[in-house]
Structures are given as C-alpha cells and as structure tokens.
Amino acid sequence: MAAKYVALPNGVSEREFDAAIAEFRAALGDDNVFVEQDRLVSYNKIMLPVPDAEHAPSAAISPNSVEQVQACVAICNKYRVPVWPISTGKNLGYGSAAPGNRGQVVMDLRRMNRILEVDADLCTALVEPGVTYQQLYDYIHERKLPLWLSCPAPSAIAGPVGNTIDRGVGYTPYGEHFLFSCGMEVVLPNGEVLRTGMGSLPNSNTWQVFKWGFGPYLDGIFTQSNYGIVTKLGLWLMPAPPAFKPFVIRYAEEADIVAAVETLRPLRMANIIPNAVVISHALWEGGAVAKRSDYYKGPGSIPDEAVQRMVHDRNIGMWNLYAGLYGSPEQIEVNWKIIQGAVKASGKGEILTAEQLGHDHVFKYRADLMQGKMNLSEFGLYNWRGGGGSAWFAPVSQARGGEAQKQLALAKTILGRHGLDYVAEFIVGWRDMHHVIDLLFDRTDAAQTEAAKVCFQELLHEFAAQGYGVYRANTAVQEDVANLYGSVKRDVNQKIKRALDPNGIIAPGKSGIWV
Ligand SMILES: Cc1cc2nc3c(=O)[nH]c(=O)nc-3n(C[C@H](O)[C@H](O)[C@H](O)COP(=O)(O)OP(=O)(O)OC[C@H]3O[C@@H](n4cnc5c(N)ncnc54)[C@H](O)[C@@H]3O)c2cc1C
Incomplete structure (x- = not known):
C-alpha cells in the first residue's frame, strides 16, 4: 500500500x-x-x-x-x-x-496577496506576503502614480515580503531592500500579533514612515529567522525621478576589477551614483544570453581563452559596470561630467549609454532593473549549462579593488578544482559588495552535482578562513553557515528562539536556529 x-x-x-x-x-x-x-x-x-x-x-x-x-x-x-x-x-x-x-x-x-495601502505623497506601501512585484507594479501603473519599485532580478514572479525578509537586493537607489522597509506585522509562535515600530501604538499613522518606534528595534530579528510569520510589510517606494540615465562601463581585463571598484567607490559613497551598482563578469554577461557549448565542450572549467573569445565575439567587457543617474536633467548633467572625469582619470574603462546600446538585450534588461521594471531576462543563465542546478554563493566583500581581486582569485581557484565556471557579479552597496557567484551545474548529472556540493563547502570554508562570510545561505547549508558565525551568535539566536517559540514550530533550522 x-x-x-x-x-x-x-x-x-x-x-x-x-x-x-x-x-x-x-x-x-x-x-x-x-x-x-x-x-x-x-x-x-x-x-x-x-x-x-x-x-x-x-x-x-x-x-x-x-x-x-x-x-x-x-x-x-x-x-x-x-x-x-x-x-x-x-x-x-x-x-x-x-x-x-x-x-x-x-x-x-x-x-494573502492584498495591497493594503499605497500612499503617493509619502511614497510608502503596505502589502501582504503573497503580493508579487508585478502586482505592485501594475497597481502603481494603472493608477499612474509617480512611484518606482526596487525589485530583484526575478522581479515579476517574486515579491517584496519574501525578498526583504531574506534580505535580498535590487538595483535602484532603494536596492538594499530591508533598509527601505518600514514596519512589519508578525504572527508570533504563540499566536499573538505584533506590529513593529510605530505599529504597536494604537491609532498611529506613522507605522510606514518611522522605522524605530520605542525601545529595542525588533524588525531585524524577523529577517532570515524563524521567530514569527510576517503577515504585513511596509516599504518605501522611490519618487519617480524626472529623468534617468543608465550607463555601462566596460573593462577589458579581469584584473581591471581593481580599477572598476576603486573608481566607483567614491562616487557611490558620495551618492553621485545613487543606485546599487552591478559589476558583472563576462561569464554572467554572456552566460545570460549564450550557451557554454558554443564556446567550450572540453573537461574542467571554461578556460580563460574561451571567455576572451566570447568577450570578443559578443563585444562585451570582461567586467561590465552598470549604474544609473536619477534626478532632473540638470542634476544628471552635473553628475555625468563627474563620472566621465573619474573614468578618464582612472585610465581604464569605456563608458557607453543608451545612445550606443539602446537595442542591446543585456543593456536593456539591466536598465529595466535599475528602474524597477519587471524583467526575467536573467533566467537565461540557466541555459548556460542546462540541467537546472543552481546554488548561490554570495560572500560579502569590502568595496575595495584589492579585496575584490582577492575574492575573485580565491573563487576561481576553488571552482577550477571542480570544473565549475566563475559566473559572477559584484553588487555594490555604499561600503560593501555582495560578491554573487552562481554555481551552475547539471542536476541530472550525478558527478557534476556531487562536484557542486563539494565545491560549495570548499567555497564556504576557504572564504571563511580568510574572514569572508556569506550574506544569505541556501537551505542545504544553513547549519554550516551558522557554525561559521560562531557559538556566541548561535547561542543568542537560540535563546531568543526558546523564549518566543518553545515548541519549535516555526521553520526549525532556518539560519541554523533550533529550539
Ligand atoms: C536568475 C535569478 C536571479 C536572481 N536575482 C536576485 C536578485 O537580484 N536579488 C535577490 O535578492 N535575489 C535574487 N534571486 C534569488 C531569489 O529568487 C529572490 O531573492 C526572490 O525574491 C526570493 O523569492 P521570494 O521573493 O518568492 O521569497 P520567498 O521564497 O517567499 O521567501 C524567502 C524565504 O524567506 C522566508 N519567508 C518568506 N516569507 C515569510 C514570511 N511571511 N514569514 C516568515 N518568513 C518568511 C522563508 O524562509 C522563505 O524561504 C535570483 C534568483 C534567480 C534564479
């Protein structure tokens, strides 16, 4: 039976x-x-x-x-x-x-997919967990509200609550999503309903505008955790700017990552470039639109020579730095001159805009994401190798050229041992970068799947040995990652879990937290 x-x-x-x-x-x-x-x-x-x-x-x-x-x-x-x-x-x-x-x-x-409120004056929204970015985008556009979203690359099909709770990122000036969230409603493990921040004050109308409330700030403990079920989330939307100018700076050599980061950091920290910038490697850039077998069919990781060929064929950079300028045309003009000057002074990189690349598929999808427009082009990465295997390894790096180069070399060495490719990008915050590497493998091939599993462990542990930790972890490695962050952190997480959820009913094991 x-x-x-x-x-x-x-x-x-x-x-x-x-x-x-x-x-x-x-x-x-x-x-x-x-x-x-x-x-x-x-x-x-x-x-x-x-x-x-x-x-x-x-x-x-x-x-x-x-x-x-x-x-x-x-x-x-x-x-x-x-x-x-x-x-x-x-x-x-x-x-x-x-x-x-x-x-x-x-x-x-x-x-639970209700958009409960969108305030076009204060540029805030309050949504339920099932709301997708597409739904919120349509809501805003049907009403012609002058507001922009910030979404991750899976945009249309994902949603602000799940993405923000797992501390995901997007590509507009509001790209650090948890930073731009404001107020949560949480069903606690004992069934009580907590509203964080100003939401706990009866009759308050400041829940979506003031994050901190009174006393300890609690929202963070409901992200990447298992202390409650989030049933509402407030978020800040971006006032639609009068003008937007996307651009890409292409760099010819892998070692140019140093120049790219060093040129960018001061501009990013001064908010001259206000958005979450991406510096994408040729294998990500080309991988989203090409197949691996077009360039290499042999054993091991794709060789540098084949990557160079792809760079040449497809007229892309070895590194491709995508950023945008937002504001009035006059503001953009001033900042554009500063950027051109900085790139020229660095002696590296070629700047291109929509004037040259308006019809380029990859430029267009990057420009869409930097405006919070729905676009699923990045799923093309899954055709690079085929077979449906993907695990993100995403260590955090300082926004320094030398650090990026060190992480690049370490990642390529480890991936090379297992015949996997360096399909990666850096997403740049103000002072940090998320170094996002997509371990792409054929899940129907047992040997490749095993190689990806072992490789992931080596990446985790060898990066940790250099003091580098991931910003987010997949469900198969939560225990390993929690251990890397040390016993005191684990103990505090567990004590909070015991206090709030003594029966351990909500997502036991999430982020390595058990009762
Ligand atoms: C090609 C590709 C590109 C990607 N690009 C990006 C990117 O640019 N940025 C990025 O951040 N991610 C990216 N991702 C990863 C991922 O797809 C997104 O982060 C996506 O937004 C997460 O899925 P979701 O929004 O449906 O969240 P969910 O899957 O719904 O939630 C994520 C996790 O959060 C917790 N959770 C969710 N809802 C609740 C709740 N209500 N209460 C308590 N806990 C909850 C759970 O642990 C859940 O597993 C990419 C993935 C692919 C395949």
Missing part, C-alpha cells in the same frame, strides 16, 4: 499528523491543505546539489488571513508540527519553495 504521506514531520506520528491535517482542513477548507504527492511537487523543486528528498514537505497549507495564520499556529503548537512559511516561494538557488528540512509543512502565503 502506498504511504499516506510523502513524509512526516520529525517526531510526529502518522496518527497525530492525521489529526493535525484534519484540523488544518477545518480551519482553511479542504482546497487549501495539500498532502497528495502531485500537489506537493511545486514545493519540492529545489535546484541545490542535494537530493530533493532531503527537503520534501509533508504537506502544504495556504491560509488567507491573519486569523487563519493564527489558527494554523495553534494547531502546529498542539501537535508540535513544524511549519515553513513562504511568501511568493521563488527563493530560487537558495531553496525555492521547499522547506529547510524534510517533513516540515509549507505554509504558502500566496493567497
């Missing part, structure tokens, strides 16, 4: 789980509780180099209101059933919509 469930939550018997499922059905309706294997497939499509079975959910539940989330939390506490909340569930390359550990119940919040 076929098993009744794909998996069971750790420590929960089938009888107890039957009872919990019956109560979920009573609370949410039969149509919003899934246990059948075919209904769970979309919650188990991980791209990581580990077996799907390690992240198979036992069930998925889909509440439609804060009250239903509270009802689910009560059932979870009663039966000790762990629940993994997702908002739009597109955490691709970090674990997708699958739970962190086998047997956890996915709480899919996509039905």
